[in-house]
Amino acid sequence: xxxxxxxxxxxxxxxxxxxxxxxxxxxxxxxxxxxxxxxxxxxxxxxxxxxxxxxxxxxxxxxxxxxxxxxxxxxxxxxxxxxxxxxxxxxxxxxxxxxxxxxxxxxxxxxxxxxxxxxxxxxxxxxxxxxxxxxxxxxxxxxxxxxxxxxxxxxxxxxxxxxxxxxxxxxxxxxxxxxxxxxxxxxxxxxxxxxxxxxxxxxxxxxxxxxxxxxxxxxxxxxxxxxxxxxxxxxxxxxxxxxxxxxxxxxxxxxxxxxxxxxxxxxxxxxxxxxxxxxxxxxxxxxxxxxxxxxxxxxxxxxxxxxxxxxxxxxxx
Amino acid sequence: xxxxxxxxxxxxxxxxxxxxxxxxxxxxxxxxxxxxxxxxxxxxxxxxxxxxxxxxxxxxxxxxxxxxxxxxxxxxxxxxxxxxxxxxxxxxxxxxxxxxxxxxxxxxxxxxxxxxxxxxxxxxxxxxxxxxxxxxxxxxxxxxxxxxxxxxxxxxxxxxxxxxxxxxxxxxxxxxxx
Numbered sequence: 001x002x003x004x005x006x007x008x009x010x011x012x013x014x015x016x017x018x019x020x021x022x023x024x025x026x027x028x029x030x031x032x033x034x035x036x037x038x039x040x041x042x043x044x045x046x047x048x049x050x051x052x053x054x055x056x057x058x059x060x061x062x063x064x065x066x067x068x069x070x071x072x073x074x075x076x077x078x079x080x081x082x083x084x085x086x087x088x089x090x091x092x093x094x095x096x097x098x099x100x101x102x103x104x105x106x107x108x109x110x111x112x113x114x115x116x117x118x119x120x121x122x123x124x125x126x127x128x129x130x131x132x133x134x135x136x137x138x139x140x141x142x143x144x145x146x147x148x149x150x151x152x153x154x155x156x157x158x159x160x161x162x163x164x165x166x167x168x169x170x171x172x173x174x175x176x177x178x179x180x181x182x183x184x185x186x187x188x189x190x191x192x193x194x195x196x197x198x199x200x201x202x203x204x205x206x207x208x209x210x211x212x213x214x215x216x217x218x219x220x221x222x223x224x225x226x227x228x229x230x231x232x233x234x235x236x237x238x239x240x241x242x243x244x245x246x247x248x249x250x251x252x253x254x255x256x257x258x259x260x261x262x263x264x265x266x267x268x269x270x271x272x273x274x275x276x277x278x279x280x281x282x283x284x285x286x287x288x289x290x291x292x293x294x295x296x297x298x299x300x301x302x303x304x305x306x307x308x309x310x311x312x313x314x315x316x317x
Numbered sequence: 318x319x320x321x322x323x324x325x326x327x328x329x330x331x332x333x334x335x336x337x338x339x340x341x342x343x344x345x346x347x348x349x350x351x352x353x354x355x356x357x358x359x360x361x362x363x364x365x366x367x368x369x370x371x372x373x374x375x376x377x378x379x380x381x382x383x384x385x386x387x388x389x390x391x392x393x394x395x396x397x398x399x400x401x402x403x404x405x406x407x408x409x410x411x412x413x414x415x416x417x418x419x420x421x422x423x424x425x426x427x428x429x430x431x432x433x434x435x436x437x438x439x440x441x442x443x444x445x446x447x448x449x450x451x452x453x454x455x456x457x458x459x460x461x462x463x464x465x466x467x468x469x470x471x472x473x474x475x476x477x478x479x480x481x482x483x484x485x486x487x488x489x490x491x492x493x494x495x
Binding site for chain 2: 093
């Protein structure tokens with residue numbers, strides 16, 4: 001027998017009986033951050049490739065949504081703070097050891113950059129739009145000349161943002177399920193995959209759809225490979241990591257993860273896109289929506305499961 | 318420079334929770350929260366049962382993940398090895414809470430993150446932390462590890478002791494005499 005009890009009675013809100021410090025705000029932000037990173041990456045990459053005439057949705061239209069997505073994500077992050085009026089403290093220091101610190105600084109760079117970037121395409125997306133303020137008009141004209149270096153900046157920053165959404169969690173050694181370096185690349189790839197799905201959903205151009213369908217298939221395949229590796233790594237690691245893996249291999253997250261994330265979020269869209277390529281007609285909205293939903297659910301599950309995995313008091317029922 | 322630590326004798330502790338109540342009173346801990354708690358761990362099978370009673374709290378780790386993960390520097394080391402939170406710098410992001418393998422932190426109803434301070438206000442005046450001074454079985458020894466003649470240094474040399482989950486790699490500074 002091995003029994004552990006806290007006999008003085010500890011019921012700290014958000015900590016006991018199982019840690020629940022982070023609610024819906026964090027997964028929503030991680031999802032929107034990853035999606036925004038994907039959209040910015042594709043826009044900047046295909047702009048530099050000279051595809052701004054062919055992949056109009058990816059290069060010009062999709063980035064219009066990014067400032068809004070990021071604003072909602074940052075709003076969620078702000079709601080999560082329990083000492084809200086002190087949020088500006090984030091920007092009085094840079095703490096390189098803290099992923100949250102350099103995440104905050106990355107957002108401070110990428111958020112305005114995404115606004116500037118999408119501003120340069122306003123005229124292309126809304127041809128009838130006229131800038132009423134001459135100074136602003138001149139500024140946008142000037143920004144258009146800076147597109148190339150902005151695109152390079154966006155490629156680097158979007159990769160950092162996409163990785164960071166995973167590293168934020170993987171840096172916590174106290175939560176065995178998060179404590180794997182796979183989480184950085186997994187969230188990066190998943191974010192880019194949701195970005196590709198978002199573009200697929202909006203694009204009306206057959207060539208662009210074919211391209212992003214292919215990109216999405218490759219990304220989904222990599223994601224499945226990373227998920228297998230995630231569990232292989234856990235199962236080959238220490239006791240707490242093995243227990244963390246078992247949360248998904250027979251434990252409480254098994255059904256929801258393997259059906260909603262792996263099944264409906266990855267394998268079904270992969271097959272649907274494969275069938276589409278083989279000439280069978282599958283409405284593109286179906287795999288695209290499934291990928292987006294799968295990405296969102298993945299983040300909810302990972303944030304939740306990480307907080308359920310622990311080092312101490314494991315025998316406490 | 319001093320390095321404060323605590324040794325808790327599991328052979329003396331009877332699990333009365335006096336340390337918990339003393340901390341709540343001394344530090345105005347909000348109702349419904351606690352900075353320290355009593356854990357009872359039972360091993361074996363009747364009639365050969367082995368019970369270990371521990372008073373647990375923040376381990377004031379020398380390599381604290383909470384200090385590392387804090388984006389503003391609110392979680393910091395104070396001279397003497399205390400791990401503290403500056404409420405006016407804390408944004409309440411809860412990164413430190415999830416980073417702590419001992420689950421020693423919580424969000425204070427006023428919004429900032431709170432935890433055991435080793436009663437630094439008392440230690441600075443030469444007193445023991447509240448939990449230490451109130452213990453009816455004298456199970457606690459609080460002192461400076463840098464001073465080789467301190468009671469805690471001596472007891473850690475002479476008695477078999479352990480820390481909780483040293484494998485988490487945080488260099489905890491609450492020692493349990495076993």
